[in-house]
Amino acid sequence: MTTTRTSDKKEDASPPLPLRVAFLHLDWGIGGAEQLMLQLAQVTVALGHGVALYTTRCEPSHCFAPLQPSTGVLYPFLHVHGRWIPQDIAGRFRAICSTIRLLYLAWCMARTQRNPAPDVIVLDVLPTPLPFLQYLFPTSSLLFYCHFPDQLLIQSAYQNRKDNEENATTSETTPIQPTTTAPPPKGWYRTIIDFLENQTMPFADTIVVNSHFTRRTVLETFPSLQQQQQAQPQNQNDNFLPVLYPALDTSALDAQNDNDNDNTEATVSQQEQRPIVSLNRFERKKNLELLLQAVQWLESQKVPHIPPIIIAGGYDPQNIENVQYRGELQHFCDTQLSPSLQRRIQFQQSISDAQRTSLLRNALAVVYTPTNEHFGIVPLEAMYSGTPVVAVNAGGPTETVVHGQTGFLCDPTPAAFGHALQQLMQEPSRAHHMGQAGRTHVQARFGPDTLQTAWKDLLEQTLLTGRARHATTYRVGTTLVTTLVDVACVTLSIFVLTWLLQGMQVLEPGESSGTVSDVWDANGTSSLSSRMKGDANGNE
Numbered sequence: 001m002t003t004t005r006t007s008d009k010k011e012d013a014s015p016p017l018p019l020r021v022a023f024l025h026l027d028w029g030i031g032g033a034e035q036l037m038l039q040l041a042q043v044t045v046a047l048g049h050g051v052a053l054y055t056t057r058c059e060p061s062h063c064f065a066p067l068q069p070s071t072g073v074l075y076p077f078l079h080v081h082g083r084w085i086p087q088d089i090a091g092r093f094r095a096i097c098s099t100i101r102l103l104y105l106a107w108c109m110a111r112t113q114r115n116p117a118p119d120v121i122v123l124d125v126l127p128t129p130l131p132f133l134q135y136l137f138p139t140s141s142l143l144f145y146c147h148f149p150d151q152l153l154i155q156s157a158y159q160n161r162k163d164n165e166e167n168a169t170t171s172e173t174t175p176i177q178p179t180t181t182a183p184p185p186k187g188w189y190r191t192i193i194d195f196l197e198n199q200t201m202p203f204a205d206t207i208v209v210n211s212h213f214t215r216r217t218v219l220e221t222f223p224s225l226q227q228q229q230q231a232q233p234q235n236q237n238d239n240f241l242p243v244l245y246p247a248l249d250t251s252a253l254d255a256q257n258d259n260d261n262d263n264t265e266a267t268v269s270q271q272e273q274r275p276i277v278s279l280n281r282f283e284r285k286k287n288l289e290l291l292l293q294a295v296q297w298l299e300s301q302k303v304p305h306i307p308p309i310i311i312a313g314g315y316d317p318q319n320i321e322n323v324q325y326r327g328e329l330q331h332f333c334d335t336q337l338s339p340s341l342q343r344r345i346q347f348q349q350s351i352s353d354a355q356r357t358s359l360l361r362n363a364l365a366v367v368y369t370p371t372n373e374h375f376g377i378v379p380l381e382a383m384y385s386g387t388p389v390v391a392v393n394a395g396g397p398t399e400t401v402v403h404g405q406t407g408f409l410c411d412p413t414p415a416a417f418g419h420a421l422q423q424l425m426q427e428p429s430r431a432h433h434m435g436q437a438g439r440t441h442v443q444a445r446f447g448p449d450t451l452q453t454a455w456k457d458l459l460e461q462t463l464l465t466g467r468a469r470h471a472t473t474y475r476v477g478t479t480l481v482t483t484l485v486d487v488a489c490v491t492l493s494i495f496v497l498t499w500l501l502q503g504m505q506v507l508e509p510g511e512s513s514g515t516v517s518d519v520w521d522a523n524g525t526s527s528l529s530s531r532m533k534g535d536a537n538g539n540e
Contacts, residue, residue: 030314130203141466144204247451297418315349383438406438
């Protein structure tokens with residue numbers, strides 16, 4: 001890690017304009033993290049700076065409008081490298097593959113952006129490339145946006161499923177049956193990834209988080225940051241790990257309002273016909289089955305006139321989890337719900353911006369089911385659209401949804417969610433007033449102007465902190481930590497290569513566990529190379 005010192009040079013107080021800002025994001029699909037990074041890129045352009053966007057994957061059929069070919073405002077700045085690197089290996093080792101993809105992406109950026117180098121590099125998802133970026137771009141400042149500690153994501157999804165099954169059992173509803181086994185306990189590879197995540201976090205000149213909930217979680221998770229915080233002056237502790245709330249991109253919502261402004265004038269009879277909507281990616285951590293179980297609870301309570309239920313969101317047919325989880329949800333509907341409820345359930349996959357806007361505005365309520373979500377942009381979209389939100393009383397939604405005024409915060413149980421939905425169904429005028437209050441709330445606290453001002457300050461802070469690091473002639477621990485990181489990355493690459501070679505039957509299953517003497521023969525020739533087929537033509 002590096003020690004940061006404040007430079008006394010006068011020129012450091014006034015960063016040059018325009019800046020060159022590069023964004024590294026793993027997969028620019030459809031999700032809250034992707035939407036936020038695009039917001040930051042657009043705000044950067046609005047501030048007069050130059051941008052470059054690097055990713056390993058961005059499909060025209062599965063990305064936001066600013067990245068659409070020919071029409072997207074950010075598409076000319078998009079660079080895609082490393083599409084050939086797999087997202088996982090036989091459904092496993094996703095974290096290792098993500099690390100390798102980001103390292104490769106950083107190397108590709110170095111080939112195209114070294115002269116001139118970016119003034120600020122913005123990275124998210126994983127911090128592991130930070131030492132590599134420091135080495136490749138010694139004059140650049142580094143900002144890491146931490147949506148949530150990666151090492152907690154799998155644990156969170158697994159715990160959500162356990163809690164949901166326990167809650168469903170106690171509520172006399174049937175838990176969803178996964179088509180795959182539960183995640184195994186943390187293995188050696190995950191231990192290495194977690195170690196790297198902890199050790200590389202302090203290499204960022206600025207670390208930004210998306211909510212106070214995430215800030216507390218990050219500090220509890222990473223001992224390296226706890227040490228760094230303790231080294232800060234007492235009066236600067238509040239500025240350590242600053243919170244930058246995502247802003248709501250209201251352009252699509254406002255455009256739809258211009259065409260049809262009936263939401264704010266909805267009558268009670270119209271409210272009664274509106275569906276209950278869920279907008280999320282088809283991932284297990286989103287806990288979408290909770291809505292199905294809540295509707296099942298409503299039916300068990302003899303609640304009349306249950307409205308249509310629409311479960312929509314990002315769906316990538318190349319993502320194994322998306323495909324599996326979508327099948328699990330359908331299986332639950334087919335086997336556990338009554339025929340009358342089955343007819344009310346609709347699944348909509350990879351919807352367009354116009355469809356998304358229409359669902360948000362025409363819903364009786366938007367149900368947000370993830371537990372301990374890092375922030376959650378969907379509740380903001382719903383409230384701005386004049387629709388109340390029913391969300392879990394944990395994580396980011398506790399900082400955005402005002403309980404009893406703009407929606408309901410509930411325990412993650414079918415009964416709690418069902419009761420909240422019942423109130424909105426039976427009191428449509430209350431749902432209307434909650435929607436109005438939500439729109440005012442979002443405009444006041446989560447507008448684009450607030451984000452632009454905060455992002456401008458963070459860019460300047462990152463630039464100045466990076467300059468102070470560059471001016472520091474001695475950086476404590478840099479050589480040791482960088483060496484450890486390099487060794488760990490090489491080790492991970494060897495394990496992944498061994499796995500791939502075994503899958504192609506180039507290596508026999510027992511060969512990967514041999515010693516060095518087992519691999520090299522007496523003449524010093526690699527026994528592996530003697531068995532390799534073909535020439536050097538391969539993926540680059």
